[in-house]
Structures are given as structure tokens and as C-alpha cells.
Amino acid sequence: MSTRYETVIGLETHIELKTETKAFCSCAVEFGAEPNTHCCPVCTGMPGALPVLNAKAVEFAVKAGLLLHCRVSLRSKLDRKNYYYPDLPKAYQISQYDQPICTGGWLEIPSGGGTKRIRIERLHLEEDAGKLIHGEGGTLLDCNRCGVPLIEIVTMPDFRSAEEVTAYLQLLRERIRFAGLSDCRMNEGSLRCDVNLSIRPLGSHALGERAELKNLNSFQFAAKAIAYEERRQAAVLDAGGALFPETRGFDEGTGETFPMRRKESQSDYRFFPEPDLPPIVLTQEQVARWASELPELPDVLRERWRATYGVNRETAEALTVTRAAAEAFERAAALTRFPKLLATLLAADPARLAEGEIPVSAEHLAALSDLLGEKTIGSGTAKELLALLWKEDQDPREAVGRLGLGKITDRAVLEPLTREILADSPRAAADYRAGKKAALQSLLGQAMRRTQGRADPDVTRELFLASLQAEPRKEE
């Protein structure tokens, strides 16, 4: 885009809360279930059915607000947002209008080598709509998603680039996920983001006419849509044209945004206080308790692990994939003499870590990394043992003894082995003597294979070298 303009972006992010039941009834929240299997008179808007607020949804919304440094309102209310759409059974959405549950927070994102604070204007609680399934025979309505609790997080127009937007979304997703409040899966719609974008001449402080970009189903698409929209708006202004407020969609195929509707015709949602639900009243104690239940933030944990254990960034990121994984590492790291080894060992299988609860006790994880650090076992054996512990938690020291997995350091055992290998591999021995030092690795590899990884590499190497150097070179 032209360097004569500055981009100004604000975000509205919707996140589905991972409560067990819906916001106003006791139907289960489950993505991907058979259509219309999780619905009842309340969430399908049957006559006379009444909503009752799920206390868990309030708790999750407040916790999300606390993660974003928001002020929590001890008294807030729910309002009706009225509009007709076939996926909205009551023809109004229960939302929060002028008294949101959380206001005024911020999130600090990495930006240009430093950090930048993105201000959060508000965070409010509302309900999701159903899903329309368009087919040849007509359109079908799936009410499973009707009434799933959502939070909407509105930022101030503080972003200046797609990179900042992506950084914010990544950090937001990580925190919300880490606290167990949502899965934040953009492809499943549990995290949805609308981008409000305008441009203005560099140095100007006035805001330009903004376009609201919708249907952004991944971080990548959000970045692409922003890049396209910056260029489009600049081109309009450069050509002497005028921009107007509008809503635009994003075409994943062409990477372009396209007009959906102009904002002047914006509907009046006729908000008014939801008469079926009393105001949400919280106590200071309740909020304090919820705050105390929140985990330490993943970025804080990573920094501490780096400083105290020397754990590198990639490893630490794998360990903060879930709160359960991070907490399991924290507990075990305090019990072992080799926390960094433990970190590397756990991070080696990130998919398993992400599964959920960690089925191995901290004591056993610590014992395992002690065995590795003391060189009683090698790293291959450690990985095998970890897999074993994952299936059935047990004391790794006992398992090593019972399964005979300890490292072999006994020269009386290893020396005959190295001789045997040298005899079987005259070629490798010759190569080594001819100066190809890499041949030693292949000899070591064979020793490992023949001992299922239990041969002590230092002792074995020493024995190979002794043999190779002792035998006279035939050419001479």
C-alpha cells in the first residue's frame, strides 16, 4: 500500500465459551453433533419457554475479562437485540448493551522488536445463533448452536498492521485456551473475528470511513483481507474517490474483499433490558476467587522457565500448550535435578501433551528425568519409558530394573560387543582408518541397535577408538 497512508484497525472478536451447557438452558454444548440433537423448548424459542442464565457462562466471561486486565462490573444486565433471521429462533439475541460485564482492559503484544498495548474497550456476554444449512431442496436449520454462550471482545482502534492483528489474535487465543475457557478454533467457529479497518493520511489524527470485514476463517485470511483492503482503500483515495462505511466479505479463493452492505442502512436493534432475566450481580469475593483460580499466564511461565531452568522458547511453547501440561511440568521440575532435560523430554511429543490431562505423576516424571540426567538410561530409553508411564503410571526406577532397561556401562559386557561389531563391519573400520571419522557413528549406531539403546555411548566410543587405534594399519 501507499506509504502516504496509515492503517487503523479495531477488532471485534467472538469466542464461544466451553461451558458444559448452553447459556440459558441445560442443553449440552458440543461441536459437530448430529443436527438438532442438542436443543429444547428454550433454545429453539418455543412459546412460553424462559431462559435461565448459566452461572458458568458468567464465570467464564469474567475470567476472560480478568485475563485481559478488564474491570469487572459487579452489576451488569442482559438486553435483547431484536432482528429477524431464520437462524435466530426468538428473533432477538440475548446480549449486553449498555452495561457489559467487563470494560477497559488491555493486551500487550510484541510489535516492531518491542511491545505495544492494545486497549480493550469492552467484553460482553451473549448467545450464539443456529446454523443454516443450504441444500438443493431448500435451507435447513440446525439449532444445536442456538444459545451457546459467547463473549464479544471489542478493542479500541489501536492496530496499525496485519502483523499486530495476528499477534493479538494469537496471544488472545493462547490465553483463553490456556485458561480452559474456549477451544478458540477458527475453523469450527469457536473464535470469530470482524476487522474494522480505515486508512488516513500519515500524520492525520482523524479516523477515515471504515469497512467492517467479515467471514475471516483463519489468521492467515484475516491478514490477507487486511492487506487487500489497505490497497483497495488507498487506490480509491488516490484516484480521488471517497470511501463510505460498509460491511465487506472476504473471498478465500481470490483473496479479495467484496461489498456486502452499506452501513447507512444499519438496522436499529431496539435494545431493551431482557425482562426474563434479573441483572447479573457479582460480589468482590466471587471475582477475587475466580481470579485466584486462573493459571499463571503462559508467557510469564515461559519467561520464568527460561530464566531459572534455561528452557528454550520452542520447548517452553510446547509445554504451555495446555494448562494441564504446564502445571505438570511445573510440579515435576521442582522435584528433579534436571528440569531442562525433563522439558526437552516432555516437549518431544507435543501432540500427546495437548491431549488433555497429564496421566503421569510429578514424582514419576521427576524420577524419569533424574534417571536420564544421571545417565542411568539414555534418551531413547527415556522416551520409551515416558510412553510406558503415559499408558500406566508407575515408578520409572522400578520399571528400569524390572524391564532391564538400565544403561550398560560394564566394559566386560561392552568390549566383546565392540569386537564383534568390528569383525562384522571391516568396511567401516577401514573407512575410519582412511580418515572418514563419520564411520565411527555407524559403528556406535550398531552397538545401540544390538543393545536396544542401552549401551553407554561414552564407554562404547572409548572402546571402539581403543580397538581402531590399537590395530596396525595393514597398508603400512
Add this chain to the structure above:
Amino acid sequence: MDKVCGMTALGLSAALRRRELSAREAALACLARMEEREPQLHAYLTVSRDEALAEADAADRRLAAGEPLSPLDGVPMAVKDNLCTKGVRTTCASRMLEGFVPPYDAEAVSRLGRAGAVLLGKTNLDEFAMGSDTGTSAFGPTANPIDPSRVPGGSSGGSAAAVAAGEALFALGSDTGGSVRQPAALCGVVGLRPTYGRISRYGLVGFGPSLDQVGLVTKDARDCAAVLAATAGFDPHDATSSRQSPGAYLDGIGDGVRGMRAALVRESLAEAEPCVRRELLRAVAKLESLGARVDELSLPFLKDMLPAYHILGSAEASSNLARFDGVRYGFRASGVSDWRQLIRESRSRGFGLEVKRRILLGTFVLTKEQRDAYEKARRLRRKTASSMAAALSYYDFLLLPTSPEVAWKRGEKRDPVAMYRSDLFVVPASIAGLPAVSVPFGEENGLPVGVQLVGRAFGERELLRAACAVEEGRA
């Protein structure tokens, strides 16, 4: 038949326990009365004869075993057709819900079912309970049993007419702005609007959730206490229902009003027809003779409450009735080409005139441009509630007429504003969320007059005790 149909619910209950007659006989008596009078009255929209007789037989087995579920076990009742009844169609007297059979019972209905009451059928109402004479029903009006050329009042006109005609021993109604009290007055029966939150609204197809309450139509105050005891109480499915435990409404109901303090609302005298004023003053004299002290009290903004009520009620109605869009249940317009047209046509053809009028009014007052009127109505509501609560911190109850006039001729009030005006005295208690009861007291040319007692929040026990005294003092 005449014997059963003339009894009170508690009178029948005693007879059932003594096995002087059976629940089946009681149900059959009401059904026979219906056959005789329904062609003229049209109080019922649906009669569930077979189900009723099966329920009555089950009650008889319990009664024979000496294990009745409650004092209402085996007593035949009617339910206003805007309360959901599982497996029995619920129309709200609207084409919009033609053919709708709810998969669930309203909480008040299921509580009465657990008490053993026998559901005879569903009663007529103004469409979606919007009206004051049961004339806006899409399925035709109901007549007043006392004089069928006259209206029964509304919107619970079917329930009031059924009880007055002996076609049921008691009935459930709903009261948003007087819809139980006003028809009770016009038909000469007792109508109670309990405190907001006293009876669960779950399953009531209301139109103004902050004003709607399930109400009771009975033959006397004692029956009213018995039915309230069976229906009141916290319901986890209604977030606005109260956790305060229900009272022992029948205990001491006959203890009289000696020492009670009442306040006659001064402004109501000027607004009532002479015959209504006369009976109200006679009721005051009677209360005084029974040992109550009656003062006069001014509620200067009485007349402002009616427009405030219509603004708030219509605003909520415009949103509450928006779900009737032809997408999931009820009436669906055919011959449409897209979803916008589907919703527009279903609503245009499904709703009647009065409902449309209120939806339009409600939509209008909620727009940004008209917001002032809505906010003003909300302020007036708070003011009303606090000034009435202040008065009731001293007085045990307030006295007003129920209706400014006796039952009028059918088709007489064609101007909607004239119709709205008939709710002048019933709207204040609705706006304030207070309990209020209409008790028959005196008559004019054979047409009953009702007086209204408004009590303290959750003070139904004292309120019904006073109602019982008024009732016994009449003649």
C-alpha cells in the same frame, strides 16, 4: 349437575372425600353444563373430554384409597389457552399458533396436575391476551354467562365465563394489565393476580414478561387460597420466580379485618361509573363496620399509568411475539419465495388487528427516535412502584374499583383507546408487581360489580383474608 356446578372447589373437595360423589361425576357435570351453555358462551376453545375423564378416574382411585394428592384432587378446572398444556393444542386464540401442540406443560399447569386437579379444556381469550373483552380471539368472542348479550371482560374472559357458568370449578388465567381481575369482576367471580414472581411464568405464552403473571379465577376467596397454595413457589426454570416460600394461604382466612388499615384511592372515585362508585363506597362502609380503618389516599399519577403500561407492554410484546415467524412451528404462509417474505407473510396473515397494532406501537417506541417515551414510562413505573410500596408500608391494602363500569354490550367498544381505558384501575398493581384481587360486591341491574384490593408484595395471605371479609360482608 346443578349441584356440582354450583359448588365451590373446596366444597366439592369435601364431598369427594366423603365419597358423596365421584370425581368422574363432577367432571361429567361440568361437561354436561358445557353442552348446555357452550353454544351460547363459547368459553372454551378446546375440550379434552377423554383425557379429563381418565384423570378423574385416576383421582377417584386415589380418593377411594383415602390418599388424595391435595384438596384439589379430582376437582375439574379450566386453563386459559395461552398456558402450554403437553399434548393439548395451545392456540393463544391466534391463527398464528393454530395446530401448535406444546411438548411441555406450563409450570402452573403441571403443579395443578400433581395436585390432582382435572383439566377439562382450554379457554378462550383475546388474541395473545391483548384485549379487554375476549373480542379479539381469532376463533370468535366469548359471551358473559350472566347476560350473553354482554362481554365477559378480558383477556381471560373464557376462564371467567367458564367458572361463572359452572363449566369448571376454577380456572387459570393470566394477568398482564388486569386480564384476570377485570373479567372476574364482569362475570361476578374472584380473580387474583399474585405478586410478580409468586407463580412461575414458565409455559405462559405471555406478551410482556415484566408484567405477565399467571392469575387465578375462582368462586370465592377460600378457593383462591387453595389454588394459590397449589401453584405458588419457586421454579428453577423461571429466573424471575421468587425463592420466598409460599404462605399458608388458607390459615386464618376467615379471621376478618378487625384492626386492618385500608386506603381508598381517591382518584378512582371520579373515574368510575356511579354504580361502581356506589358499590365501592358501600364496601368501604362494610369494611369499617367489620372493624377495619379506611382512609383516603391520593395516587395523583393514576391516569398516567395507563399510557406507561401500554408503552412498556407493547415494547416487550413487539419483541416477545417476534419469534412467531413461521420458521419452526405454528402458521406458515405458503407461496413465498424467500425467507424475508416467509416471515413477512406468515406474520401478516397469522396475526389479528389488535396484535399488529401493539407490535407496531411497541416497535415504534423502542426505536432510537422514540426512546424518550419508553424511558419516561420506565421512570414512571419505578415511581409508581415506590409510591405504592410506601403507601403499603402503612396500609394493609389499597381499595379501588376493578373495572370503571359493569359488563358492556358486545361490539359496543370499537375504539381501541376506549377499550384500553377499561383497564385504568387494574394497571397500577401490574406496573408495581403487587398482588391484587377482585371480589364481587353488589350489582347494577343484575350485572356484577367488583371491588379490587391491592396488597403488599408476597402478602397474599393477608390480602385474601381481607377479600374473604369483603365477600362475606356483601349482600
